[in-house]
Amino acid sequence: MLTYTFRRLLTAIPTLILISLIIFLLLDLAPGDPTASLPLTIPPEVREQIRQSLGMGEPVHIRYLLWLKQMIWSEPLFYLSESIGWIDAPDEARLISWQTRAPVLDTVFERLPQTLMVVGLAYVVGVLIALPIGIISAYKQYSVFDQAGTFVSMIGFSIPPFFSGVLMIILFTVMMPKDSFWWFPSIYDTTLVIDSWEAFGKQVRQMVLPVMVLALQTTAQISRFMRASMLDNLNQDYVRTARAKGMTESVVVLKHVLRNSMIPVVTVIALGIPAIFGGAIITEQIFKVNGIGQLLIVSIQGSDVPMVQTLTFIFAVLIVFFNLIADILYGILDPRIRYD
């Protein structure tokens, strides 16, 4: 297992480098000019100097290698030296955003908590709702509950987040009376400081709608997987044996069957994490959460190439990382799977 993990880690590196090359080359075609937003009174030769200072004069492969070095070497080293203190900060220039003139990764780290809070919580809620639904609809296959579950997950698949989000806003913000308990704000207020129970309540209320939208998608997918996986196991011989030995139904279902059915579901849960970050781009836009998804849209609209490159690369790293986690988890959880 350890050798397999090691080997997978090694193959992940060239994949990431190749992906970063694709992202870099694609963005290199961008028509955006870092000096476009500066005042028109700047003389052309000064403008050219600014371009040179941002590293625009070098050929493509040099710029790619420099960017790669910054991404995987000097930027992590910078944060390391900041947090530990006894390593000297690298004396290279930081990766600077064209729009804000601030280090790209600082902005990303500013935005990340909002995304993680909304998206992460939504994923947890979605999974927690999905698992019991999947278990019950498999155990009572073709019952009313199962039919309803199938229908609801079909709806969850079919209603895209940009419609379910807008629908939630209409239901819970526009049509609901403002003094009702069921009224929820449609705009996520990031400046809210949680220093009292009242502020905490406010924070919970403003997270309800985006979390619901994202959780609906997660629930639809995971509950289907859970149901299919439970059905696979419920008809196995060991289940009959367990029942024949006189075990109670709850032990059979919740211990024997559930544990075995969780194996593929856990990997699906791991694989879904990067996808939910992608879906969060739209949800953040609807509820005005200023997370990394919203940052990406703003940077794309302002052709802020370094920011877009970094964010896309972070999404790619997330995908590759969670693919790796899913593969390793599968090997650990299922003793029948041997990679070596």
Next chain:
Amino acid sequence: MTDQSIDTRDSDVARNQWWDVWDQFKTHKGAVMGAGFFIFIVLAVYVGPYIWSIDPTYIDVRARNQGPTWAHPFGTDQLGRDMLARMMAGGQTSISVGLTAMALALFLGTLVGVLAGYFKRIDGLLMRLTDLFLALPLLPLLLVMVMLFRQPLSSSFGPETGIFILIVTAIGITSWMPTARIVRGDVLALKEREFVLAARSIGTRPGRMILRHVLPNVMSPIMVSATLGIATAIITESALSFLGLGFPPDFPTWGRLLFDATDFMQQHPERVMWPGLAISLTVLSVNYMGDGLRDALDPRIRGL
């Protein structure tokens, strides 16, 4: 075809296998309803404009922000344009994008899948390419692609055709991977079958082998992923339009109409519902159709 029931099927040699598929498909109520609704939507958006002949771009400022009336069954928008006409025009674009992008993704996926499955030498390379594409962050890349190539393509093909080509290509080349994997798996299994060996032993060339023997036998997974592909393509196009990176504002699609309507959500919530419902119901019906098609094309289920 209904009176040729299952009992007489064994003796009925001339019967085409597609009738069997149709018989099985009919037993799936959701699938039949889905197919019916999808046909209805396609007819409504392509034939509808000939019946409901109001110009979707005609601005009638005096009739703006109207609710549903007999003159405007879906109401009018903030410039007094008829929503029903705009929904039809938007649906035309959305469904055309869905169908074309699906066709492109299917073509690429089938090509890669068949080549990888049939020719062992390039299998490894093509599958690594598929894995690489699966690891790409697709929505950010789609957004980036739209941002980059919008200008050059609109200037060379005109704003509408240019964006259409761009969005269809972008969706097509980012959604062929699942099809490629499924097709490759099926081709690998088919290659070991006797009829392929027989065909090879009489000297069939690879090209003819693929077209005559392999492709017809992988049609069912391709058709199922086609239905799912339409759904994904429609959702992706609407998502792009919703983020303001799709078609230009004066060129309606369902996603764009939904995006425009969100500004007036407070006053006219019903205007959000039409495009949203159209997208969701179309996708839902296509998904049910795919479900039924999967059952109908599976000979193990069909025989029952």
